Each structure stands twice: as C-alpha cells, then as structure tokens.
Amino acid sequence: MSSERGAAILLVCDGLGDRPTVGGKTPLQAADTPNMDAVSEEGINGLMDVISPGIVPGSDTAHLALFGYDPYRYYPGRGVFEALGADMELHQGDIAFRANFATVDDSMRIIDRRAGRRGSKELADALDGLEIEDVRISLRNTTEHRCAVVMRGDNLSRLVSDVDTHVEGGTVGKCRPLKEGEAERKTARIVNEFVRRSYEILNKHPVNEERRQRGELPANILLLRGAGSYKEVPSLHARFGFNAACVAGASLYKGVGKYLGMTLITVEGATGKGDTNLANKAEAALHALKTYQLVFVHVKATDSMGHDGNFQGKKEMVARIDKELVARLKDTDAYIAITADHSTPVSIKRHSGDPVPVVMKGEGVRRDEVKRFDELSAASGGLCRIRGLDLIPILADLMGYYVMYGT
Template identity: 50%
Template sequence: MKVMLVILDGMGDRPSGALRGGTPLEAANTPNMDYLAENGINGIMDPIAPGIRAGSDTAHLSLLGYNPYEVYTGRGPFEAAGENIELKPGDIAFRCNFSTVDETMNVIDRRAGRIRESTHKLAEVLNGMEIEGTRIIFKESVEHRAVLVLRGEGLSPRITDADPHRLGPINEVRALEKGAEKTAHIVNTFVRKSYEVLKKHPVNIERRKKGLPPANIVLPRGAGMVPHLKSIGEKYGITAGAIAGVSIVKGVCRLVGMEILEVEGAKGSAESDFAAKVRAGIKYLDSGDMVLINIKAPDLFGHDGDPAGKRAIIEKIDEAMKPLKEILDDAIVAITADHSTPCNVMDHSGDPVPLLIAGSGVRTDSVSDFGERSAPKGGLCRVRGNDLLNILLQLAGLSEKFGA
C-alpha cells in the first residue's frame, strides 16, 4: 500500500466564542474528513513534544522522522531550499528582505514598498560575488523577499540578524559565539555592498522616478546551517514526493530528499487549488510510495485571528478531500496538522493537533467526526509527530522488522 499524508497547516485551534464554543474544525461541516475519521482511527499528536510551540519547519522535520533539536539551527536553509537553491551541508543560509534605507543607513521601509517586480534584476548583480573567499549565492523570492547563502570554510550560523525588525538603524551583525566573527564580518560586508550596488541600480532609479521607495539594501536574518541529513529514501527505503505552496515546507521536503511536485494552482494561500493538489498527490502514488500534501490556508486564518474564515476554508478543503475516500484500499490516508494556530492566539501554540488515519486494515474506534476534542477519544490516544511516519509506513506494509 501507499501513504497519503495531508498536513493542514496550523489547523489545530481552541474553542471560540464566535463559533459557539467550537473550534473552526469542529464548527465546520466536513463530511469527507468525518467519513475518514469514522472509518479510521483517531488521536491527538504533539508535532514535536507536548507543549512545544512548533514552527512549520521544525514540525515538518519532526513529522518526517528527523529530530529538529539536532538538525535545525534556523529557518534560512529551508527557505533557500524551497527556492530551488542547491545547498551543501555546511552552507549558511538566510532569509532576506529588500528594504529601503536613507543615507544614514536608517531603515525607512522594511519591505521597500512591498516591491513585486524586477527583483530578479536586483538579485542578479549580487549573486555570484565573493567576499574574502566566501561565495555569495543570492536569489530573489516572492515580493520583497530573497534568500542568501554563504559557502566557504569556517562559517557559523551563530550570529545576529542585520534586519532590525523595525524602522531605525540597521543592525551591525554580531557573533553569538567564538568562531562566528568571520561570518558576522562577511554578512556586514555583504549588506554594505548591497547598498552600494543597489542604490544606483536602474530598477531603483526607475522606482524613485515613480515616487516608490527604492529596494536599496538587502537585510539578512534567520541564519541557519544546512544540516547533514540522511535522505528519507535511505532512512525508510521509500520514494516520497511533496506538494506544497509555501517555500519553507518545500524546502524541508527537498532537504530530506523528497521529490517536489509542482502543481498548477498550488499557491500556499486561500486561493490555492486544493483539489488539484489532492489529484496530483493521488497520481504521484501510481509510482511513489508516499506523498505529503501541505495546505497552508488554515494557518493564515489562524494568524489573522479569523475563526469564521478558518471554518470556511476548512469546509472548502474538506471538499477537496473527497477523492481520498476512494483510495482507502490502496493507500493509508492520514490527515493532521503541523501545529495549532489558534485564532485567539494569532500565532502557533503548543496544543496538540488532531490526527486521523484511514485505510484498509487500520483498527477503527468509536470516533465519528474529525475534531480537536473528538480525536483524543480515539484509538491512537496521544502520539508524537516523530513517530508518525513509522506508524503510517507499517500500516502500509512499507517498513522493516526490528529483531526476529
């Protein structure tokens, strides 16, 4: 059998007064997920460990069988991998903003007027530089965002951000431990060079003419070292693909050796074509052993504190889940979340997430609907995200026996 793992990003929530005391998932009409819950086994899952507020990156690592405490030093590498940059273990990667500074290096717009166009032209002139023997890889991402990778000897991710995260003077990057001074110096040099090169770039001359803030500096943040990772294929002996709209999830999946499946209409937003993602996932299972589908939208409504919107998008997602009912003879289907993003917290919380697993042969329980408060009554009780893949692979008959 195959494994279909659907991760509804940030779906877990808390009871909401606006939804008569229900969570968005509980309040939503979700006949397809309820069918899977009723015909499957249910429980709650701590993506990393009870009470730990997981990020999407650390949670996906954990759900894919990696220990984020061992392999995660920052968001940068996963963001960069999500932008198709070929990374090597030991590379230091950063998220960056194109920002606007005045002549005294005061940030006056952290997002350079949310510049959308021609950032690839700006990136071009920065990419490929070398600073004191360290190679600079730089690539634009969506809107005002970009990624920076440093490749060379003696680099460390233990440095502060250049981005001040507010208006005012840019941060001088500092080493957070002995041995990180070189990296801090290189990043400071890169930031200065980005200003020198970008302030007179034709794209910015054009922006000034139009009265738009120039994207005249690059401010890196979130340094992380690309970890040595045994691929998911080596670890579990499977071929695995991933479908995700957002680059950080793509990046995690790419770095663990999953094939990234590009799906038309997968946007990482509420407008994403959920049904197309599910169709593409099912199709991938013709050849692959396992597919992960990440649907970002619930997380966005959680961050926005919009329970009614979250309920509505969950109902829309549920419609897209309908074809999963037809593959239960051939695949173990799991639906869960990477973390909770309660609308009343407007950020990730450490609450466990509901988990359902359905498919031929799976033990069932008396739970008949998919929800935060029905799930813990189910047969899975409470599990950890790090155990999920082992649970799914053994149900699919895809794992090895340990012992005799």
C-alpha cells in the same frame, strides 16, 4: 515484496489546530467538513504533540518531527530550507539565510522591512555572485520581497544573529557572532559587508529609480535572518524504504521535502496562500501516488488565517480543503493521514503548544468510535496521544515498510 506494501497520502494543514473561540467552537469544529469527517469515521483518530507536550513548534522543526526526524538532532536552521525550496544548490558547510528586500532612508533607518512586498529578479541578479574575502554569495528572489541567500567559503558558522530586527523605524541591525570563535566572527563580518554592499548597489539601481519615479518604495537593501548550515541527512528512503514526493506551494515546505530526499512536484497555481489551487494539488497528489509511496501534501493558508486572527477565514479555508482536496483524496487505495504541524489559535494569533488532531484511514486500521475530525472529538480516538516523531513509523508499519526490533 513490494506488492504487499501500500502507499500513503499525508495531508498537513498548517496551523490547523485551534482553541474554542466563536460559540465555544474551534474553526475546525465550526467548519463544514463532511469528507474529513468520513475519514475520521472510517479511521483511527488521536491527538498529536508534534514536538512534545506544551512545546510550541516552529513550522520548520515541526515538519522535521512529522517526518520522523528529531528536530533537536536534525534541524539545520531555517535558511537551509528556504534555499533548498528556492531550488538552490547546497554543499556541505554552506551557510544559508532567508532575506527580505527592504526600504531604508539615507540614514539607514528602516521605512518598510518588506519594500512594499515587492521584490525583483533584476535586483536579485545585481547581488548574485558577489564575492567578499574568500566567500561567494548566491541569491535568489523567491516570492514577493523574500529571497534566499547562500554563502560558500571556508570556516563559516550559522551561529550569527539576524540583521532583520523585525521593527520598522529603527536603524538596520548589525549581524553579531553568537559564540566566541573565528568562524562566527568571520561570518558576521561577511554578512555586514554584504548588507552594506547591497545598499550601495541597490540604492542607485535603475529598477529602484523607476520605482521612485512611480512613487513606489525602492527595494534598496537586503536584510538577512535565519542562518542555517547545510549538512546531508539520511533520506526518508534510506530510513524507511519508501520514495516520497512533496506537493507544496510555499518554499519552506518544499525545502524540508528536498532536505529529506523527497521529489518536489511542481503544481500550477499552488501559491502557499489563500488563493492556492487545491484541485490542482489533489490531481498532482493522485498522479504522484502512481510513482511514490508517500505523498506529502501541504496547505499553508490555515496557518496564515490563524496568525491574522481570522476565525471566519480559517473556517472557510478548512471547508475548502475538505471540498476541493480531501473529497478527491480520500477514496484511493492508499492510506490517508490528515493532521497539522502545530496549532495557530485565532485568539492568540501565534503558534501554540496545543496538540493537533490526527487521523489515519486505510486497510487494517483499527477503526474507532470517532465520527468527526476536530480537536475535541480526536481526543477519544484509538490513537490516543502520540508525538510527531511517532507518525511516520506508525504509517510505515501500516504500509508494510516496518522495522522489526528483535526476532
């Protein structure tokens, strides 16, 4: 039976969708993309509302939808993905957070909410394993100033507010319960005590003394946000019957992959930034195709360029993805699908509800007339307009992992 079934590569260019900007074109329209265009010409094209029309997706909820998991049902909160992406172990009921090392002065006023964008494993280790009441806290420094934090104990809740207020100059925020309940009150109390202790321990830590002596900002407090509550969900394999692998640089996407039961492939030089090594990602994806039926390849930098309002940068990143990634992936026997998790128009520097282009190429696909991969051309393609939740079922059917309804 398995010999009748195909494999697929799903390439997600984060925040790829855009609006007409320079010369009336989107960065994707303006970019040189001969390989993506070849996929469009041989494939079936369309637009996709990743969550639903006009709803602005976060990258986390968007990726759940892209893999066929209704985010309104399955979203555990961002912190869970950060912790899983940082390779931390999670148990049912654990509460996970994203966290930043930050710099505060003696009166708890925030000088830099990213501590000069520099973290430290030693500082993270100084906080790892703390116990407050019956709760044990684990912590890992992921990239730069970012950390993931896991709290394990009885009766905890994700329904608590962020400590990180995203503003500098103000004083450190307090974590508050978002619902009247003992679990919420307890979690907020533990978070506030943890933040207080983080200052107590970090402020006098030798690593920070050295940083001060060098004229650098000390990373003397930890600010938490994005509480999530871990619970197991049925894996992609359980739901669709195929094994999946994840080729991503940024921890959020690794976390989503792990949450859905994918195997994480470690790629040298995959940074989740503009300097990421796309050739290595292509190699890793092609190698993974020998073992896995679905290979998810994620590129982050297109979204970052959108947030920076950098039209030229986004256009050049798209051209790099075309040349260094799509050129290598497009001619295997596997299906290839290229899309985005949402639009991040450079004109507004944030995610938007604009639908994203999607293309699928491979055996048996009903080829349409579209010859270019972009937001406008895709609108006249044979896939018409689908939702994110439809993507994997459509691919799975093409691959032969179909689910029949009725007899």
